[in-house]
Amino acid sequence: MSSQDAIFSFIHDTQFDDLPSDVVKMAERCCLDLLGVAVAGRQTELSEIITEHAVSLFGAGKETATIPFTGQIASPAGSALAMGMTIDAFDAHDGHRLTKGHAGAAVLPALLAFVYSLSDAQGMISGTEFITTLVIGYETSLRAGIALHATACDYHTSGAWNAIGAAAIGARLLKLNSEQTRHALGIAEYHGPRSQMMRCIDHPTMLKDGSGWGAMAGVSAAYLAKSGFTGAPAITLEDEDVIPYWDDLYERWEILAQYFKPYPVCRWAQPAIQAVSDLMEQQSLNHQEIIEIEIRTFHEGVCLGGHAPKTTEEAQYAIAFPVAALIVRGTLGANEISSHSLCDPLILALSQKIILKERDEYNAKFPGERWADVAITLNNGEVLKTPATCPNGDPENPLTDDHMLRKFHNLCQGAIHKATIEGIVKSVGGLTSDPNAMAELLGLLKHPVIENEHLYK
Structure with a gap:
């Protein structure tokens, strides 16, 4: 099997039973942490602006998707854009050291956008399929990110490579064939925001890490490929120089190298x-x-x-x-x-x-x-x-389950009702065991944050 075929098989053929238990647990951790960050991010001026932009300029048409924690709907691409930038608005989300960036800030918004838009037409996907697809999105994004850093001359934002993971999710859920999948990944890489990260470090603004635009580009890429739009091959997946980053799928899981932040800063x-x-x-x-x-x-x-x-x-x-x-x-x-x-x-x-x-x-x-x-x-x-110190939350010194749960509650407290907070925790924890958890989670995410003055202007 060629490297290209192996990647396409990974996207389309991976089943929940193929995932090691520690990978499943990490995916659940990432999901809950990102949802907490999204709640905090919804209280920013950035999130309000981008949500209004998504609803007005990326409004719902034939395909519709809820924008989590807003009570509003947009197109799947608009929903992914708004939630991706909302997570990016509050710098407490998970990340990966070798990519110097964040996969989940685009992958989870893209996944939720597809799930909301497809739930009526195809029926609710299972919680195990949700977790499996989330892992596929992470793994595709992270490997593409490592490959891009190894082959590009500039330091680019996460949107440049997490767009590819968002497209992989779309390819799986839209049931694209191998040719369409190749085009979707190529479109996402080509249209992903190749923005200069250090420019935003030198001049911090609402641009942040490009993940919202990456999510939007990836979702759009999958729908474009389904419609017959063609794209150039994705270099970060197909070039001979990057094969080593893809030849150990199922043997090594990059998602296990995720870190979690104790503090809401870079x-x-x-x-x-x-x-x-x-x-x-x-x-x-x-x-x-x-x-x-x-x-x-x-x-x-x-x-x-x-x-x-x-x-x-x-x-x-x-x-x-x-x-x-x-x-x-x-x-x-x-x-x-x-x-x-x-x-x-x-x-x-x-x-x-x-x-x-x-x-x-x-x-x-x-x-x-x-x-x-x-x-x-x-x-x-x-x-x-002080001695030489590395931050807590790395794979070598992970945050405890109790710390992660406290962080989620702290991020959500006062912004959504206590019953919603507890319901999200229960639903995420039950995705792989409770057949009702997926529907319950999607319903809870439709609850808007409690309106108050912007806390984080």
Whole structure:
């Protein structure tokens, strides 16, 4: 079997029984975590703008799909766009180190868009099929992302490669044949947003990581291929140089390399945040006694900067402000990156005392590993130093099930009703065992978030 045939077979022929138990559990974790992030993201100005855009310009026609947590409908492509950018709006979603980005932010919105649009025509898919297709989307996206990073000269956003996973989901659920599938994957790769990631790091705005556009491109690609639209072969799947990234399907699962974030900011900032958090567990820190904070980390982390962010996007793509917020407030959650906290004089004053430096040793380990160490100088002359630290939530030091559940509840609290929160937890946990769980989950996701002032402008 050729590499191309093996990939197409993986997309169309994989069954739930082919998935190891740890892969199934990881998919359930990813699903619940992403839904929690989507609830938090719905409270951003970004999400409101993109949802209105999706409903008005990508409105429902023959094919319709619910936009989760809004109570509104759009076309499948519009729904995927809105939810993908909503997840991307709140930087607490799962990611993958070697891709330097996020598969789930496009894959889950695409999957839900297809499931909603097809449920009336084809009947409700089973929970096991939902999980199986989610895994296929992740695995296709992540391998395409690794292949693209290995063969491209620029650092591109996640939308450039997670669009391919979204198209793979569509190819499976729309039952495309092998030729149509090849075209769908090629269209998605060609139309996926090849946007420059460091441009958004240098100038943080609502553009974020391109995942919403990737989700939309992938969903559109599958429907286009079904209609006979043709696309160039996907280089990240078919070029001879990338075959090694695809020749061990079923033997190695990239989804198991996912990390989960304890804090709602860029993963590159989290080694330093983790180092300070660990230090604070050992002894109390009074921000008024601090003269200087030196953070040593890898180049990309230093590029985050962010001493005085003006928007939540700038606060999420920052390192200085979140570290200062953690020390001043004793916690780093949604409130600390909201518009209400960005003008906190105590946080801003401490943020200005932070110095960022590169360390060659950490540069050499990136992107496979992300490290930082911190030195805090007090006004009595004492210097508190942390060891070299990597963030919690990596595959080597995963967050516990209890931590993941607390995170979900914290993200949802006050935004959706308690019964909805508990119902989502139960439904996601029952997708592979309860025949009613899939329908229950889809119904719960139609509940809009409770309207209140934007928390995270």
